[in-house]
Amino acid sequence: MSKNTPLHQAHLDASAKMVDFAGWDMPIHYGSQISEHHLVRSDAGMFDVSHMTVVDATGEDARAYLQNLLSNDIAKLKTQGKALYSCMLNDNGGVVDDLIVYFIHDSFYRVIINSATRDKDIAWLNRQASAYPNLSLRERDDVAMIAVQGPAARERALTIFADGQRAPVESLGRFMAAEVGEYFVGRTGYTGEDGFEILMPVDEAVSCWQGLLDAGVKPCGLGARDTLRLEAGMNLYGTDMDETTSPLISGLGWTLAMSDERNFIGKQALQAELDRGVQQQMVGLVLLDKGVLRNHLKVVTNDGEGKITSGSFSPTLGKSIALARIPAGITGGVEVEIRNKLLKADVVKIPFVKQGKSCI
C-alpha cells in the first residue's frame, strides 16, 4: 500500500501521471516534464515534497549531537534561521545520507533528510543519540512541504502570506529560514533557482497549494525536479553517492569541515583517504555526439575507466549531460560507451546551469 501526501488528490485533479517513489505515490509530471522544467527556469513552478523526512533535534545536547553526526560543522551557523548542507557519514566515511540542517536556536535544529532513506536514517539518528541524554529527536510527520522555485517564485509565493507575515518572508536571505505563523519558510531549494521551501501543518497543505496556484505558480513533477537538480550540479542520494562512496569522490569535499579540532563520525576514514591520495573525482560531462547519457554507463578515459552516476537530457542546454565518477586528474575529452559505441564527451565544471543561464 503506497503512501499519499496531503496533496495527493490535488495531483490527481491536475491530471498528474503518478509513479511510485520510495513507497509514495508521487507525480512524475502533469503533462510535459520538459515544459515544467522550462517553467522553473523562466518563471515559477512548485513541487510537492511532503514525502521528505523532517526531524527536529531539540535540547541542550542537540548541538553537540549534530557536531558529532555531521561532516559539515553547524558551528558555521551563527545566525538564527541559517541553513547548512551536510552529509552524515558512517565510520568508513561512506555517506549515510545528505541533508539540510536549519539552526532555529541553540537548542533547536531542524533536519531535512531524504525520503527513500527514511527508515535507515531514523535508525542511524537514534543509534547515535544514545550518548546525549539531553537530546530529543522528533520526526515531524505532521508537516507537509512545498518547494516553490524559479526566478518569479518568491514574488508569486509572497502573495499567500497575510500582510503582517509577508515582511519576514520577503527579507529572508539565501539559505535562511523563518517561522511565520504556522509555516516554516526557507529560502532554499533543489533546482539551482531562487525560491522557497515551505513547511506547513498537514491540514494547511491543500490551501497553501491552492493559494500558490491562484498566484500563477504551476505544479511540476519529480521528473522536472531531477533534470533541474542535475543541471544545477546537485547530487542525488543513492545515485551519485551512497554508503560505499566518500564525499571526497562524490564532489562533496566542499561540505567537509576537516580542519578544526572537532571530531565527527567518519572523519578518521576521510583523513586516511586524503593521506593516501583521493583516487577519483566527480565531474560534469557534456555529450558532444548525439544520444543521451544514462546512469551507470561506462566512461573511458586515458587513465582508466569511470562511470556515470546521473545522466539525462538537459532541457536548458538542449544537450545530454551527466555527473560521472572518473579517475582523479582527468580533464578535457573522454568517451562514453552507449550501446557498444564510444561517443565523445567533454569534462566540464559543475554546475551546468546557474539561475537559468548556461555555464558551459
Next chain:
Amino acid sequence: MSNVPSELKFLSSHEWVLVEGDVATVGVSDHAQELLGDLVFVELPEPESSVSAGDSVAVIESVKAASDTYAPVTGKIIEVNVELEDSPERINDDPYGDGWMYKIKMEDPDEVNDLLDADAYTESIEEDD
C-alpha cells in the same frame, strides 16, 4: 484514452504500421508516446539496410529512459524521417503523422496479416493498464 486509428496495424510492443502497396510506414503509437513522456532523441535505422521482423532497429529516448523499437515486417529500409533528429518531439505531438520513423519495402506483404488490428491492439493496451 489514447488514439488508435482503425486503418493502421500494430505490434503489441506499440509500433504502428501503415501499409501502402508493398511499403510499410512505421512509427510508435500514441499510447507509447504517452507512456514514455517527452522524447529527446531518436536513433533511426540506416537507409538501405535490410531488417527482419522483430529486429530492434530504432531507439527512442525520453528524458527518463531509452526504449528499443522493433521492425514489424521484413524488408529494406527505403526512407527514414530525418526531421526527427532535430525534432524528436514530433513523435509526442503527432505520433501517427509527422512522427513517423521509417519506411520498409516489404519482402513479403503477407506478413502484415500477422500484425494486430486496431481492436486487438486496443485490447492489448487495456490489459497492460
